[in-house]
Amino acid sequence: MLYGYSGHILRVDLSSGKIIREKSDPHYMLKAIGGRGLNSLRLYDELRRDIDPLSPENILLIGVGPLTGSLLSSSAYMTISGKSPMTGILGDSAAGGFFGPELKQAGYDQIIITGKADKPCYLLIADDHVEIKEASHLWGSDIWQTTSAIRQELTDNAFQIAAIGPAGENLVKFATVACNNSRMFGRTGMGCLFGSKNLKAIAVRGTTPVSIADTLTYMDLCRELDRRILAHPEWNDRHALGSTLLMKALNNIGILPTNHFQKGVCEYVDKISGQELAEKFKVKNKSCFNCNIHCSRYYITGDVESEGPEFETLCSYSSRIGVDDLHFTLKMAAYLNRMGIDALSSGETIGWAMECFQRGLLNKDDVDGLDFTWGNKETIEEILGLIVQRKGVGDAFAEGTRSLSTKFGRGSEKYALHVKGLDIICGDPRGIKAFGLTYAIASRGADHLRAEPFFELTERYDEAEKRWGIRDIANRLSNNGKAVLVEYTERQALLTDCMTMCKNIGLSMDILDFDLAGRLLKAGTGLNFTPERVEKSLRGIIDADRKMNIDFGIDASMDTLPRRFTHESLEEGPSKGQVVPIKEMVKEYYRLRGWDEEGRPA
Amino acid sequence: MIIVNPRKCSGCLRCQVNCSFFHTGSVGRSRSRVKVVKIEGMGIDYPVLCRQCEERFCTRCPESAIEIGPYGQVIVSPTLCVSCGTCETLCPIGAIELFEDIPYVCDLCGGEPRCVMECNMGAIEYEPDSNELVSLQPFKEGARGQSPEAKRIRYALEMTKGMREQWKSSVGG
Numbered sequence: 001m002l003y004g005y006s007g008h009i010l011r012v013d014l015s016s017g018k019i020i021r022e023k024s025d026p027h028y029m030l031k032a033i034g035g036r037g038l039n040s041l042r043l044y045d046e047l048r049r050d051i052d053p054l055s056p057e058n059i060l061l062i063g064v065g066p067l068t069g070s071l072l073s074s075s076a077y078m079t080i081s082g083k084s085p086m087t088g089i090l091g092d093s094a095a096g097g098f099f100g101p102e103l104k105q106a107g108y109d110q111i112i113i114t115g116k117a118d119k120p121c122y123l124l125i126a127d128d129h130v131e132i133k134e135a136s137h138l139w140g141s142d143i144w145q146t147t148s149a150i151r152q153e154l155t156d157n158a159f160q161i162a163a164i165g166p167a168g169e170n171l172v173k174f175a176t177v178a179c180n181n182s183r184m185f186g187r188t189g190m191g192c193l194f195g196s197k198n199l200k201a202i203a204v205r206g207t208t209p210v211s212i213a214d215t216l217t218y219m220d221l222c223r224e225l226d227r228r229i230l231a232h233p234e235w236n237d238r239h240a241l242g243s244t245l246l247m248k249a250l251n252n253i254g255i256l257p258t259n260h261f262q263k264g265v266c267e268y269v270d271k272i273s274g275q276e277l278a279e280k281f282k283v284k285n286k287s288c289f290n291c292n293i294h295c296s297r298y299y300i301t302g303d304v305e306s307e308g309p310e311f312e313t314l315c316s317y318s319s320r321i322g323v324d325d326l327h328f329t330l331k332m333a334a335y336l337n338r339m340g341i342d343a344l345s346s347g348e349t350i351g352w353a354m355e356c357f358q359r360g361l362l363n364k365d366d367v368d369g370l371d372f373t374w375g376n377k378e379t380i381e382e383i384l385g386l387i388v389q390r391k392g393v394g395d396a397f398a399e400g401t402r403s404l405s406t407k408f409g410r411g412s413e414k415y416a417l418h419v420k421g422l423d424i425i426c427g428d429p430r431g432i433k434a435f436g437l438t439y440a441i442a443s444r445g446a447d448h449l450r451a452e453p454f455f456e457l458t459e460r461y462d463e464a465e466k467r468w469g470i471r472d473i474a475n476r477l478s479n480n481g482k483a484v485l486v487e488y489t490e491r492q493a494l495l496t497d498c499m500t501m502c503k504n505i506g507l508s509m510d511i512l513d514f515d516l517a518g519r520l521l522k523a524g525t526g527l528n529f530t531p532e533r534v535e536k537s538l539r540g541i542i543d544a545d546r547k548m549n550i551d552f553g554i555d556a557s558m559d560t561l562p563r564r565f566t567h568e569s570l571e572e573g574p575s576k577g578q579v580v581p582i583k584e585m586v587k588e589y590y591r592l593r594g595w596d597e598e599g600r601p602a
Numbered sequence: 603m604i605i606v607n608p609r610k611c612s613g614c615l616r617c618q619v620n621c622s623f624f625h626t627g628s629v630g631r632s633r634s635r636v637k638v639v640k641i642e643g644m645g646i647d648y649p650v651l652c653r654q655c656e657e658r659f660c661t662r663c664p665e666s667a668i669e670i671g672p673y674g675q676v677i678v679s680p681t682l683c684v685s686c687g688t689c690e691t692l693c694p695i696g697a698i699e700l701f702e703d704i705p706y707v708c709d710l711c712g713g714e715p716r717c718v719m720e721c722n723m724g725a726i727e728y729e730p731d732s733n734e735l736v737s738l739q740p741f742k743e744g745a746r747g748q749s750p751e752a753k754r755i756r757y758a759l760e761m762t763k764g765m766r767e768q769w770k771s772s773v774g775g
Contacts, residue, residue, distance in 0.1 A: 069630075071623050098615075098640075105630050144643060157639070158631065158751055181642040207701065209622060209630025219623075230722070283645065283769040285723065287614035292722055294612035298645040300773045305645060 003213035004066030004525035005029060006107045010130065012123060014197050015056055015115030019130050024109045026527055030537065033498035033521070033529075034065025036092055037541045038110055039081035043090070044544040046112075049551040053085040054171065054196040056116035062103070062162075062202070063110045065500040066525045069101030069289065070210045071222045073229060074502035076100060076289035080162075085196065086173045086189035086345065086400055087421035087445050089552040090545055093176075093190050094449075094497055096288030097183030102160040105206030117198040120169075122150065125204040135200040139169060142338040143178045150203050163201035164191040165340030167388045171195050172398040174345035174423075178337060182307040183288065186342040188422060188444050213526030221520050228511050229292055238504065239285070242295035243311035244274025246427075247319075253457075253476065254573030255431035257320040259358075259374055260351035261417060261564060264428045265573035272318040272326050274311070281330060288502065295504065301330050309333035309343075315426035316347030321354055322374030332380065339388045346387060348416075348423035349397045349404055350380060355415045362408065368393045417562045419446035420554065429565050431575030432456060434473075434482040434489075437585045440559050441486070443545040451490040454508040456482065479581050483588035491538045498538075542593070543601040556599040559586050603654050603674065603732050604708070604715060608762050611725035613640050613647030617717030624716045632701040635708045636717050636726075637751075639758040644766065648758035649717070649726055652676055652697040652708035656735040659692040659742075660707070673730065675710040694741035696753035 001007065002024060011020040032038040039061040051057040061081040068075050078100030084091025103111070106125050113123070120135040138146050146163040160179060168175035168191035175191030176184045185191070194200070212218045229235065237245050247269060250256040254264040270276060277299065286296035286307045298307050309329075313336065317329045336343050350372070356362040357372040364371055368386070370379045370393070386394025396404050401423055405416035417424045422445025429436030434453035442450035455464070456476045464473040468488075470481035489507065495517050496506030506512035514531050521529035560566070561582050569577045590599050615638050622634040631637060636651035654674040661668050667682035668689060676698075678689075685703035698707040708715075710728075718728045741760075745753055 071619060071629055105632075148643065155749075156751060157641075157755055180640075207630065207632040209626065209628035209633050211628045215627045281773050283773060284609060285612040286645075286647075287612035289615055290619050291614050292616065294614055294723060296612070300645075300769055307642070307645070 002026060003211055006104050006109050008107050009110045009112065010108045011112045013115040014113060014117040017132055030527055030533060031540060033537055035063050035077065035500040036079040036094060036497035037494060039063040039079050039092060040541050040545050043081060044548050047083060053083045053088060058083050058193060060113040060193050060197060061110060064100045064104050065498055067520060068500040069104040070212060071219060073226055074288065074291045074505050075500055077500035077502065079497060080177055080185045080190040082193045084188040085192040089420060089549050089554055090443050091188035091190060092444060093185040093187045095179065095183040095185045096502055097180040098289050099160040099162050099179035099204065100500055101289045102204050102206055104210055105208055106204050107206060107208050113197065120198050120200050122201040122203060127206055138200050140166060142166065143340050144181050144338050146201055147181055150201060154203060156205060159203045159205045161201055161203050164194045165338060167340045168192055168195040170390045172341060172387060173400045174342040176340045176342050178340060182337050191340050212524050214523040218523040221523055225511065226292060229505060232509050234509060235293065238293050238295050241274040241278055242297060244277055244314055246311040247273040247314060250427060253431055254570060254575035255428035257315060257426050257428055259322050260320060260355045261428055264431060264570045264575050266319040268324040271324050272329060276326055299330060301327055303331050304334040306334045306337060312426050313343035316343045320347055320426060321351050328377050335384065344425055345400055345423045348401045350383060352401050352405060352415050356412045361410050361412045414563060419561065420558050422446050429561060429580050430570055430578040432476050433479040433580055434485050436561060436565060436580035436582060437482055437486045437589060440561050440582055440586055441589055443549055449493060449503055451486045451493050452503060452507045453485045453489045455485055455510065477578060479585055483585050483592055486589060487592040494538050494541060546601050550600060559599055603729060604651060605727045605729060606649055607725050608648045609765055610723045611647040611649060612723055613638060616720045617649050617726055620716045620720040635706045637754060639754045646758060646762050648762060650695060650697055650754040650757055653736045653738060655738040657737065657739060660689040660698055662692060663689055673710045673713050676707045678705050690750060694738050694745040694753060695757040696750035699750040
């Protein structure tokens with residue numbers, strides 16, 4: 001038998017209703033590892049490149065890894081992948097919570113969904129019992145309602161549910177999937193992909209425990225990892241505030257997106273900070289499966305209560321669009337989670353519109369009479385409602401900022417802040433150069449999590465010297481050596497995703513290294529996962545992603561940043577005067593990756 | 603006895619994970635003797651496990667397979683047990699549940715409960731010298747015919763009523 005892995009792949013074709021359970025192939029797993037890597041290689045092998053992302057031929061993948069749901073701290077994650085409806089290139093999104101570990105216990109390493117159901121359905125998985133169930137009565141329900149309705153219907157609260165909201169049903173391009181109500185698969189429109197297949201939700205319940213090959217060695221390695229986590233200098237802050245600590249941290253170094261990246265310092269940051277949120281609205285810590293940081297939070301305001309929000313949502317619906325009212329931001333966070341819309345991409349459409357209003361490129365008549373003045377809360381609520389229902393001007397907004405700005409023209413394209421169609425995250429790259437490079441080369445578009453080179457923010461100069469021989473790597477404003485860092489952390493990020501660990505822990509806190517990972521994988525699975533084998537697999541997956549993206553039409557000219565970050569410098573604050581010299585950095589990155597000058601793998 | 607504080611519980615399941623791992627070498631809810639109830643919409647996370655209750659409902663086992671050990675823990679005899687499920691039915695809070703014919707119930711890990719050792723939130727604590735007796739009689743009403751999970755949810759909701767009231771009055775200030 002296979003250890004670590006559940007040992008089975010589930011194939012579901014929603015057009016024909018055919019369901020097949022096949023064995024996981026250990027040789028394939030050595031190359032793919034699990035999670036995002038497993039999904040990427042599956043797409044590379046099985047996806048027809050020229051299809052419309054919304055067509056039944058698109059493949060929807062749910063991948064977990066060999067160590068998901070095990071004794072390993074934060075082994076909570078899973079990845080959803082497919083050809084992105086948002087960008088037309090590789091799409092994937094990962095989240096924690098409890099669905100991934102439950103899927104493992106149900107006996108599956110991956111679900112492969114193809115086709116399109118002729119009416120709304122949800123997929124029921126209870127160990128070996130797999131069934132496509134009618135979901136017409138759930139269509140139109142929000143994510144929270146859907147989650148509890150399915151649990152009631154199945155009379156078992158222990159079912160884990162991954163569901164879409166009305167935005168996914170209405171094919172909003174940046175629709176999300178959520179599990180446990182608030183753990184969001186946010187980016188690249190995986191909720192839209194669910195909707196295109198008439199798939200409202202997946203419900204899973206499993207009773208087979210996760211078994212390990214070399215239990216005692218594995219236990220020792222997990223304890224070693226726990227010691228690293230608990231002794232980490234950032235443990236206290238991360239425990240208290242989670243990612244919301246970044247509001248003040250980024251503001252302090254002048255890179256907190258304010259009024260759509262026109263400024264990097266927000267004067268009212270204290271009103272919208274993680275600290276303020278914790279003090280006023282947080283009632284307790286929350287956590288994903290088997291985590292010992294518990295960085296998530298439960299909050300209650302007069303209007304709403306929920307788990308969350310994370311930094312990207314907090315910033316997208318406050319300083320980035322000129323809102324100084326935390327109460328309102330939390331209300332929006334809950335709304336986005338219920339309806340199933342990505343905070344970053346929806347926030348960028350609003351930020352774009354507000355900047356276009358400021359510059360006189362758009363006026364009320366263009367947008368159904370809405371007044372996109374900075375921080376206009378009524379407009380924000382109204383446009384979100386229109387986006388979810390794809391009504392009026394919301395229909396154009398629901399296509400995402402790239403498409404929206406192209407439609408309006410008038411030079412507004414310049415203010416659409418995206419790379420390859422995916423909107424930029426909340427961290428101004430002008431003051432964090434390695435992040436800039438990451439946004440430019442990330443295989444799913446402007447995204448930090450593909451490499452999250454957090455190291456450049458830590459000022460660990462001696463460690464930088466020791467590891468790479470370049471002290472500047474620990475200096476956020478320098479571009480020297482940043483390609484070296486990104487080449488390294490891109491592999492570390494992929495490794496974390498393949499092991500389905502939390503990237504805050506594996507990557508940002510720099511807990512996971514290739515040697516420890518190799519030993520964990522080997523003890524966990526009994527397969528020959530040497531550190532060399534793991535490295536080779538990671539490089540193979542990164543190259544496969546790139547080749548697939550080239551097939552989708554990506555070329556070197558798209559590995560860049562919006563003009564704002566390469567030509568306009570910030571006017572004030574600790575990142576004043578900075579721009580990102582992106583061309584040289586990308587060139588150096590290609591060289592280190594072993595790609596040719598056009599960014600093509602051998 | 604083991605004391606649960608839901609105000610501190612983040613719902614991470616480390617108690618459940620480690621209980622299962624250190625008893626069986628594998629990780630899964632079905633093999634754990636503590637099961638965390640999660641009600642996401644209300645922010646409730648509540649680890650349910652044997653309270654070593656005053657009534658000891660489970661000891662009315664028809665096969666006399668259940669006895670009480672020196673720490674007050676429930677001990678199930680694997681030779682006498684015929685997997686009839688009476689203990690599961692009798693427990694009013696769903697703290698005993700059969701899986702593949704074996705009753706899973708907290709055995710206090712011989713006096714050093716793993717769940718307590720692994721909880722770094724302080725949400726589960728062990729007080730070996732406590733003489734306090736917990737009555738679960740109030741939970742008997744309406745328990746008949748309920749699944750263990752349903753009984754756990756009832757229990758968790760009842761035990762967190764005060765917490766929710768306090769939360770609502772404390773925020774926004």
